[in-house]
Amino acid sequence: MTTGGTMSRRAVVIGGSVAGLLAAAALSRSVDDVIVLERDELPDGPHPRKRIPQARHAHILLPSGRDAIQELLPEADVRQRLLTSGAVEQSMTGMLGFGAQGWYRRWPTVADELLLTCCSRDLLDSVLRDAVLGTTRVAVRRAEALSLLGTAERVTGVRVLADGSEEDLSADLVVDASGRGTRVEPWLDRLGVADIPTDEVDSGLVYASRVFRVPGGAEDFPLTQVEADPAASRPGRSGVLVPIEDGRWLVSLAGTRGGEPTADPEEFTDFALGLRHPLVGQLISGAEPLSEVFLSRSTRNRRREFERAAMPEGLVVLGDAVATYNPVHGQGMSVAALGAQALSRQLQQADVTAAGFARDVQRAAARSVSAAYTVSTSQDQWFPEVVGRAPTLADSLLSRYRGRMARVATTSYSVYAAMRAVVTLQADASSLLRPKLLLATLKGPVMEPLTGPPLTPGESAFVDSMGPVLV
Numbered sequence: 001m002t003t004g005g006t007m008s009r010r011a012v013v014i015g016g017s018v019a020g021l022l023a024a025a026a027l028s029r030s031v032d033d034v035i036v037l038e039r040d041e042l043p044d045g046p047h048p049r050k051r052i053p054q055a056r057h058a059h060i061l062l063p064s065g066r067d068a069i070q071e072l073l074p075e076a077d078v079r080q081r082l083l084t085s086g087a088v089e090q091s092m093t094g095m096l097g098f099g100a101q102g103w104y105r106r107w108p109t110v111a112d113e114l115l116l117t118c119c120s121r122d123l124l125d126s127v128l129r130d131a132v133l134g135t136t137r138v139a140v141r142r143a144e145a146l147s148l149l150g151t152a153e154r155v156t157g158v159r160v161l162a163d164g165s166e167e168d169l170s171a172d173l174v175v176d177a178s179g180r181g182t183r184v185e186p187w188l189d190r191l192g193v194a195d196i197p198t199d200e201v202d203s204g205l206v207y208a209s210r211v212f213r214v215p216g217g218a219e220d221f222p223l224t225q226v227e228a229d230p231a232a233s234r235p236g237r238s239g240v241l242v243p244i245e246d247g248r249w250l251v252s253l254a255g256t257r258g259g260e261p262t263a264d265p266e267e268f269t270d271f272a273l274g275l276r277h278p279l280v281g282q283l284i285s286g287a288e289p290l291s292e293v294f295l296s297r298s299t300r301n302r303r304r305e306f307e308r309a310a311m312p313e314g315l316v317v318l319g320d321a322v323a324t325y326n327p328v329h330g331q332g333m334s335v336a337a338l339g340a341q342a343l344s345r346q347l348q349q350a351d352v353t354a355a356g357f358a359r360d361v362q363r364a365a366a367r368s369v370s371a372a373y374t375v376s377t378s379q380d381q382w383f384p385e386v387v388g389r390a391p392t393l394a395d396s397l398l399s400r401y402r403g404r405m406a407r408v409a410t411t412s413y414s415v416y417a418a419m420r421a422v423v424t425l426q427a428d429a430s431s432l433l434r435p436k437l438l439l440a441t442l443k444g445p446v447m448e449p450l451t452g453p454p455l456t457p458g459e460s461a462f463v464d465s466m467g468p469v470l471v
């Protein structure tokens with residue numbers, strides 16, 4: 001846009017959640033006018049809001065996402081703000097994890113790249129909002145995006161509904177960050193852009209979550225996770241207990257098609273006790289519930305490959321609007337942050353109006369999307385009654401290799417760290433084919449696998465005080 005002889009740029013971001021706010025923060029360093037359109041009323045503080053129903057469920061921020069946020073908002077120190085507000089940093093080496101191949105050992109190593117940030121999604125959103133609105137020139141406007149303006153060659157703006165009337169907002173760049181419910185495909189269709197390659201793997205996973213007060217004596221109990229076993233030929237059931245702010249545990253249970261949890265509070269603890277190991281159930285059996293049980297069915301893996309489509313200039317799609325993943329791996333918000341980081345890095349090299357700008361961002365952002373999607377679907381493909389792409393012979397061989405490696409990872413720190421780096425989007429999956437790891441995987445476990453959770457004496461005493469397991 002040209003105003004008074006000088007070139008002024010405007011970017012419009014659809015959606016004011018993780019992907020949208022971070023994309024806006026990236027843009028605000030090089031674009032004069034950055035407007036975020038959000039149809040929800042944004043609360044002041046860590047409160048639930050209507051259009052983020054997933055906020056009721058465990059939301060872990062991976063170190064890759066945390067670091068991307070730090071890079072995008074250097075002045076805000078989001079990490080420190082979260083800690084000050086009560087978020088807990090949990091080292092992956094100190095958590096209690098029962099994987100498909102057994103209990104992981106706990107290791108004394110604590111490094112930044114191993115820390116998971118644990119807090120409620122409401123707190124994370126609130127801190128992020130304050131950080132973006134307090135340290136950048138981004139403006140949020142209460143409005144709903146109705147369609148895209150422009151042609152199949154270039155998007156030139158967004159038609160919005162604000163205060164009951166429609167209006168056309170012109171923009172040099174539009175970012176769609178409107179989440180899993182995005183209407184970007186029909187919008188593009190109307191401009192004459194069709195055939196976005198799409199992939200889907202849906203295990204029919206249902207999430208059930210409930211908040212508890214941490215019982216006396218368990219204040220330092222770590223994040224505890226019992227994973228499903230995709231190779232067991234039965235519905236996958238899993239559970240995670242996450243320590244969050246204000247002395248609470250957020251417990252999320254999940255089951256694939258045929259093994260789904262229900263919203264019945266009477267069944268919640270029993271479901272947890274009936275997992276492959278009862279530890280999560282034991283921990284909550286005497287804990288005071290602070291909420292009802294919330295369900296979510298928004299868990300399928302779905303990916304739209306915009307980077308392979310004939311997309312118009314002037315439009316980038318980020319966050320859940322691109323892809324969604326089985327939430328068990330905790331990747332969505334981090335992929336959103338890494339996508340915004342890709343945008344930020346592209347802005348350091350080119351102007352938003354440059355030819356191919358949007359395509360280059362879309363391609364760069366696709367790297368972490370692919371990585372997360374592969375981690376998630378390579379496991380989900382194996383559950384019974386999965387809807388979507390069936391595993392190939394290559395998938396089957398890789399899965400056996402990964403299973404064997406995971407077995408070794410329960411006994412070897414270096415193999416464990418290599419596998420975690422891939423799941424947490426800090427390393428490419430190809431890193432697991434390094435000769436050293438191949439050799440370690442072929443050799444097998446380096447010590448006796450554990451037969452039960454590696455509890456400290458204090459943790460053990462607490463679990464025992466919860467009484468015998470009655471299942």
Ligand SMILES: Cc1cc2nc3c(=O)[nH]c(=O)nc-3n(C[C@H](O)[C@H](O)[C@H](O)COP(=O)(O)OP(=O)(O)OC[C@H]3O[C@@H](n4cnc5c(N)ncnc54)[C@H](O)[C@@H]3O)c2cc1C
Nearest residue numbers: 015017018019039051059060145179319320327330332333
């Ligand atoms: C059960 C569950 C558990 C999860 N656990 C984790 C986890 O542990 N770790 C993790 O990283 N991720 C997790 N996720 C994924 C995470 O919730 C998403 O990846 C993340 O919210 C994506 O952010 P987003 O900004 O792309 O979309 P959203 O957070 O969904 O935000 C989209 C925004 O766009 C707005 N909007 C939509 N349409 C319009 C419109 N037309 N006009 C204006 N505004 C609009 C909405 O109001 C909303 O604010 C989980 C998801 C689920 C379902």
